[in-house]
Amino acid sequence: MAIGLTVDTVVFTFEDSALKVLLVRRGNAPQRGRLALPGGFVGERENLEQAALRELREETGLRHVSLEQLYSFGNPRRDPRRRVVSIAYLGLVARGRPLRAGSDAAQVAWLPLEKLPKLAFDHCQIVSCALERLRNKLDYSIAGFQLLPRKFSLPELQKLYEAVLDRELDKRNFRKKMDLLGILKPLNEWRRTGRKPARLYSFIPKKFEKLKDKGILFPF
């Protein structure tokens, strides 16, 4: 009896000032009815990442997500049926992507990380692991911008950093640093939510690449 091999994907987005994770409600046993990460068995001749993309697409309708391998979970008792090792992947997307529940999944939804219900298998642990990775990535990658729409305001970006890092940041220092990095293009558009309108910016990937070559990091 061989060891089973699955992939699971943790996809985050940022919406309503909260970090959210993409979950499906399981339509089949085991753990039927419970929320779980999108995922499933790896095909015989399939790349791991392709398997993760396929499962994500099949179960949630999400496509064109850039995934990175997160960690492999191999506790012998993590699946009650039989030995299954799962390779977890991490993805970051802007909010508002169209979703569509697949055949195995009764429901798809973005759930805020705060107050998650009990998840299937060891998926709670996988989500924690993903959050930790995201926290680290915020320091040296464009993770923060992948979680936002193409146009975003600085208060919004700062709230994202604060949500992920779980601490408050100083508004002036935050903006000063973003300004210094030179990776944001100010647009002639303002978002008029609430009170005073906030200027919108877009991220300039090219400038970021140059910074990376120089080894410059984010300071938050």
Place this chain on the structure above:
Amino acid sequence: MAIGLTVDTVVFTFEDSALKVLLVRRGNAPQRGRLALPGGFVGERENLEQAALRELREETGLRHVSLEQLYSFGNPRRDPRRRVVSIAYLGLVARGRPLRAGSDAAQVAWLPLEKLPKLAFDHCQIVSCALERLRNKLDYSIAGFQLLPRKFSLPELQKLYEAVLDRELDKRNFRKKMDLLGILKPLNEWRRTGRKPARLYSFIPKKFEKLKDKGILFPF
């Protein structure tokens, strides 16, 4: 036909001013006669890390190594026989540990990372991945001290940092920072290799934990 699951371990040490990796010469097909990372199939009810420790012990005689999961390699053609996914682990040990070639391995040896021969399967890629991880770990962990004996000199420690980071460091700045961190205990012993004897130090794990709590990093 199910997907096979193996573990491979990349164990580094530092000896003769060079970073070395532990390799075995394969005694069986496929790739018989070629150098490879210690590793093998995961047991039906075995933890992944335990499997890695077991294979390491069986093939090289090394025990009591602290391993961390590195990455999972799943290219469908990485093993010519059949589909095998391998979960790689990283270990760091002091030089001089006793080795003993196991049954599957015709030979065991520490090989300097510079000028490695062609390795079996995708093991060259796995080693590169491990080196990259080690480089990162040097910044925020005790990785540097795990690679050295309990007693070591500052020139030796610096050479280790330089070998891993692949760049020269300023002697005075290096020592100043180590002094500032306060994680080294100067011993009343000197190593008289070459010319002027070098003072020996030992690492103080307790002090390091305190630094970690404060989020202080190494600056190299």
Place this chain on the structure above:
DNA sequence: ACAAAAGTGTTCGATATACACCCATGT
């Protein structure tokens, strides 16, 4: 008018970096 969120500069302390000479030993 007032409440709420957007926007804006300066100061200070810490630390990374650059840099050159003397010392102890073996040959």
Place this chain on the structure above:
DNA sequence: ACATGGGTGTATATCGAACACTTTTGT
């Protein structure tokens, strides 16, 4: 004596951290 590697201090620049008020809008 000399070659080799061990050991030491200072000055500067950069960057992260702390900190308060004005502006614009909706109600």
